[in-house]
Amino acid sequence: ELAVRGPRLQLRSLSAATSAVWLAAYGLFALSENSMVLSAAIFITLIGLIIYLHFVKIDQESLLVIGSLGIQVTSSYASGKESTTFIEMGQVKDVVINEAIHMQKVIYYLCILLQDPEDPQGVSEVVPLFQSSKPRLDCLIEVYKSCQEILEQRKTAPQSS
Numbered sequence: 001e002l003a004v005r006g007p008r009l010q011l012r013s014l015s016a017a018t019s020a021v022w023l024a025a026y027g028l029f030a031l032s033e034n035s036m037v038l039s040a041a042i043f044i045t046l047i048g049l050i051i052y053l054h055f056v057k058i059d060q061e062s063l064l065v066i067g068s069l070g071i072q073v074t075s076s077y078a079s080g081k082e083s084t085t086f087i088e089m090g091q092v093k094d095v096v097i098n099e100a101i102h103m104q105k106v107i108y109y110l111c112i113l114l115q116d117p118e119d120p121q122g123v124s125e126v127v128p129l130f131q132s133s134k135p136r137l138d139c140l141i142e143v144y145k146s147c148q149e150i151l152e153q154r155k156t157a158p159q160s161s
Contacts, residue, residue: 002143003062006133009078014049021045054079058132065147067154071112073129089154091115093123095147097140108137110144 025041057078064072070088077083093115099108110129116122130140 001062001064002146003060004130004133004135004139004143005060006058009057018045018049050079053077054081061130061133063129063143063147065150067150073127075132087112087114087127092151095144095151097137097144098126098128107134108140109134110140110147 021044022041025037029035029037054077058075059078060076062074062076064074066072067089070086070090071092073085073087075083091114093113096111096113097108098111099106101107109131112127112129113123114125114127116124130143135143
């Protein structure tokens with residue numbers, strides 16, 4: 001099992017966003033003299049924080065590769081929620097490191113290529129891994145090598161019928 005931790009929750013940016021909402025609410029309160037504005041601002045920031053921690057902020061992503069079964073991808077959110085996806089090994093064509101150009105820099109990410117059921121030489125889908133944690137290339141290379149070792153063992157193992 002290979003796990004990659006994402007960046008920690010930035011308290012500075014969280015405090016800045018909360019302060020901006022509350023300052024805007026205080027300005028509206030000063031103009032309207034309606035205390036509901038302040039209550040709504042507090043309510044909105046709390047709900048926003050809960051949604052962010054439960055659905056957006058991923059703390060850790062892990063990859064479990066079992067040559068005889070498949071690949072399990074798990075994302076652990078800051079709230080404790082986990083999301084798991086399983087891909088059967090029969091669907092896996094290969095694992096590759098892909099590159100993309102974003103703004104003025106090249107970013108690398110690990111992908112699982114799924115075999116097209118109609119065309120054995122084709123790829124039906126590309127499943128990107130570690131999208132939230134965005135590990136460096138040297139880390140991706142280590143994960144890639146481990147995955148390739150397991151895939152090679154599966155290819156060289158005698159097929160039982």
